[in-house]
Amino acid sequence: MNIFPKTLMLLGSGELGKEVAIAAKRLGCKVIACDRYKDAPAMQVADHAIVFEMNNKDLLQKSIRQYRPDAVIPEIEALAVEALQEIEEEGINVIPTARATAITMNRDKIRNLASETLNVKTAKYAYASNIEELKIVSRKIKYPLLIKPVMSSSGKGQSKVDEEKYLEGAWESAIRESRGKSKHVIVEEFINFDQEITLLTIKQRNGPTLFCPPIGHEQEGGDYQCSWQPQVICEELLKEMKTIAKTITNELGGAGLFGVEFFIRGNEVIFSELSPRPHDTGLVTLISQNLSEFELHLRAILALPIPEIKCISPSASRVILSTESLSKVVYKGIENALAIENTSILIFGKPIAKAGRRMGVSLAKAETIKKARDKADKAAAFIEIFKG
Incomplete structure (x- = not known):
């Protein structure tokens, strides 16, 4: 029997970690949020907050051993991954596994695994x-x-x-x-692609691998700017994407949600990258799906049922960026953004703004993807960030 509450430790407490923490609290879990700076977004909704450098092996192991959580959930790449291997050997569950975390935090390791070991097409x-x-x-x-x-x-x-x-x-x-x-x-x-896709892939402990409807997205300088769901794609290409995602996640092992990125060029499916955690482009699922990527991640981690994953409406997201560095921030224009029907605004609660830093996101749903994207863009444009 799966007994609750569970104690979960987040290694990284940014905006994605915050949504994981919220989903965990709704299930009655105790959440310990860790990051290198205080008042990080997830810390604002967690039971406990710990500030330390997580790429320090001794400090990382000390913190985990102090609380001995039911699961350690890495949310960032800058970790002393060698510490996680030893922690896992002591019987503490690392999500998805210590090995998977080590492989995916380095572009060379995941690229070598996909291309050379699994014979998956890459750039x-x-x-x-x-x-x-x-x-x-x-x-x-x-x-x-x-x-x-x-x-x-x-x-x-x-x-x-x-x-x-x-x-x-x-x-x-x-x-x-x-x-x-x-x-x-x-x-x-450089791939001159037709589409850039995120396929959220859920690896369960005691069930089949599941997939969310594909998410289309745009990046600038390698960073997500907007996303939408569902991305229309032919069944043959989607089937190939699912096969590749399942092949790689099976090799990595463990349980949880993976953000698997692909390029589509003509009739080619090209594997790009993989994150063993909720993906920033998947923020759109907070409004588009019956279960968000964060809820799905928690259900997979905690071996809870996932009866159905359904996209309930064409939806889109657009990031809200700071244009300058500010030590204290205030926001204007939220009331104008929320006056747009079926639109939401998420302010992440980051204590410091930097030029180009993602400080929030707008979410919108509509009858079509185009209308949802237009609404999300308009809502984000209303938000202004100033020194407080």
């Missing part, structure tokens, strides 16, 4: 550990191409390069924004 890629290597592999892959840190989040440090003369700047950006101790980059073929 052409290579690695470089200095500027001379970067020049050599870039000539082989050919321009235009993308240069990314092996480990980073939200598109930080990613550059599109059209000519060799821009390589040095792209190298410096990637190394500067890299998380952890990595000093090498991944060089990728």
Whole structure:
């Protein structure tokens, strides 16, 4: 029998972690929110908050052992993953597994697993550990191409390069924004795709792998800007995407929701990336589905039933970005945004704004995807961020 309440520890307390915490509290769980800074979004709704550097192995293990939660739920990439392996060996459940967390936090490991071990189609890629290597592999892959840190989040440090003369700047950006101790980059073929898709994939402990209706999205500089659901896609391509997502998540193991990203180019399905947690493009499911990606993540983690996943209305999201750095923020225009029918505004509660930082999101539903996107865009445009 599955006995509640459960104690869950979030490693990372941003906006996605906040929604996981809210979903957990609705199930009566106790939530411990961890991050490197105080008053992070998830901390505002959790039972306990712990501030420490999670890429410090000793501090991470100490915090987990102090509370011995029923599940440790990584929500960010900047973690001392070697600590999670030892914690897992002590009988503490890491979501989805310590191995999966270690593989997916590094672009090289997940790309090698998909392409070389599982024979999944990806963009052409290579690695470089200095500027001379970067020049050599870039000539082989050919321009235009993308240069990314092996480990980073939200598109930080990613550059599109059209000519060799821009390589040095792209190298410096990637190394500067890299998380952890990595000093090498991944060089990728630039895919001129027709569609960019997130397929939210739910791996259950005692049931079949499930999928949400596909989500279309747009990125800028590698960071999500808007998303919509359902994305219309032919059944043959969707079937192939599901097969690939299931193949990779089966190899990673464990339980939980995975955000699996694909490019569609003509009749080609090309695997892009994978996150072993709720995906930022999946924020749209808070308004589009009967069960959000956060509720689905919790149900999979806690071995709770998922009878049906249904998209209840065409829906869309649009990010709300800060245009400058502010130590204290206030928001205006929320009343105008909410005057739009079937529209919601989520303010994440981040204590500090930075130029380009995602501070909230608008959500809208309508009769069609186009109308939902127009409403979400209009609502987001009403929100202004000022110094408080």
